[in-house]
Amino acid sequence: MxxxxxxxxxxxxxxxxxxxxxxxxxxxxRISKEGDAAAQRSIERANQIAADARKQELLQSATDSQxxxxxxxRTRGNEIFGNNALGRISAGRSADLQSxxxxxxSMASTAGQRTNAITDILTRREQAQGQQQSLSQNNxxxxxxxxxxLQGFNSQENNALREQxxxxxxxxxxxxxxxxxxxxxxxxxxxxxxxAQQAQALNxxxxxxxxxxxxxxxxxxxxxxxxxxxxxxxxxxxEGTQYARQQDTLSALExxxxxxxxxxxxxxxxxxxxxxxxxxxxxxxxxxxxxYNQAQANKExxxxxxxxxxxxxxNAAQQSALMQQIMGDMQAKAMIANSNx
Numbered sequence: 001m002x003x004x005x006x007x008x009x010x011x012x013x014x015x016x017x018x019x020x021x022x023x024x025x026x027x028x029x030r031i032s033k034e035g036d037a038a039a040q041r042s043i044e045r046a047n048q049i050a051a052d053a054r055k056q057e058l059l060q061s062a063t064d065s066q067x068x069x070x071x072x073x074r075t076r077g078n079e080i081f082g083n084n085a086l087g088r089i090s091a092g093r094s095a096d097l098q099s100x101x102x103x104x105x106s107m108a109s110t111a112g113q114r115t116n117a118i119t120d121i122l123t124r125r126e127q128a129q130g131q132q133q134s135l136s137q138n139n140x141x142x143x144x145x146x147x148x149x150l151q152g153f154n155s156q157e158n159n160a161l162r163e164q165x166x167x168x169x170x171x172x173x174x175x176x177x178x179x180x181x182x183x184x185x186x187x188x189x190x191x192x193x194x195x196a197q198q199a200q201a202l203n204x205x206x207x208x209x210x211x212x213x214x215x216x217x218x219x220x221x222x223x224x225x226x227x228x229x230x231x232x233x234x235x236x237x238x239e240g241t242q243y244a245r246q247q248d249t250l251s252a253l254e255x256x257x258x259x260x261x262x263x264x265x266x267x268x269x270x271x272x273x274x275x276x277x278x279x280x281x282x283x284x285x286x287x288x289x290x291x292y293n294q295a296q297a298n299k300e301x302x303x304x305x306x307x308x309x310x311x312x313x314x315n316a317a318q319q320s321a322l323m324q325q326i327m328g329d330m331q332a333k334a335m336i337a338n339s340n341x
Contacts, residue, residue, distance in 0.1 A: 058323065062322075062323065066316060066319065069314070069316075070311065070312045072311050073310060073311025077303060077304035077308050080303060081307070082300070082304070085300055086300055088296060091286055091293055097278075097282055101279060104271065104278050107275075108274075108275045111271035112264045112265065112267060112268030113264070118260045121256055122256055122257060122260065125249065146235070147231060153223055158216065161216055161219070162213075165212040169208040169212060170205070173204070
């Protein structure tokens, strides 16, 4: 048992001394066993005091030895499992991964912005919509002419129609007078009757002139009605065409806006999703690394405690065996003393 794991050498020396003391005491008791009872009781009390002191000394020695074993086990555990002996992995975020996240964050911040091409298309659509709200020059000219025609015949047209009508009346009157004169000459009509008949023919011409004025007035009214109907038809047709074009350009503008907003939203959503995926993946990886490192630290701590307790357990077993041997020797000493009484 001496020198086992370096523990208990001092206790064995004391055990040998106790044995020698026991032998000497036994010899003295054998020599002086015939002494008086008072001397015997004095010896027994001295032996008891010595035994108690020896027990206390052995208990303290065992305690010191156990503390030394624990400290030695702790030192050995730190030598084996200290300084991250089982290894660690870097739990931080790599520069490459951080660069990817930064790029995705930058893309997410601009992904929903409207491109110059989309802006140009919408601007053109808006300009076209504005242009459709005003009449073209051709339509303006058509409506202007239709509006002018609402006044009916102009002075030149009225004069031309009047001259044409008067010319016809005059020609008719001349023809009627020639025919009347021929009839009068053949019939021998003379004098007042002849003048009266010719005056009647002239009055018919005058009546025709009056009728011509009425006809021109009514014809002008008809012309105005036709012009008004033509103006209404042209105005309705132009407005209908313009409205249809406005609706077409408005629909095209709305469709372009919706398409632009949908495309912008899609790009924004995709960029944010990619950013979220990168961040989530990075955090998951970092968390797994931290868990791994904590498990390594726990293993190292367990190794240190196991080593410390192992040394303490070996020392305790050694001290227990030594104490049993000492107690056996003390019991033997007591038996020898009792047999010599």
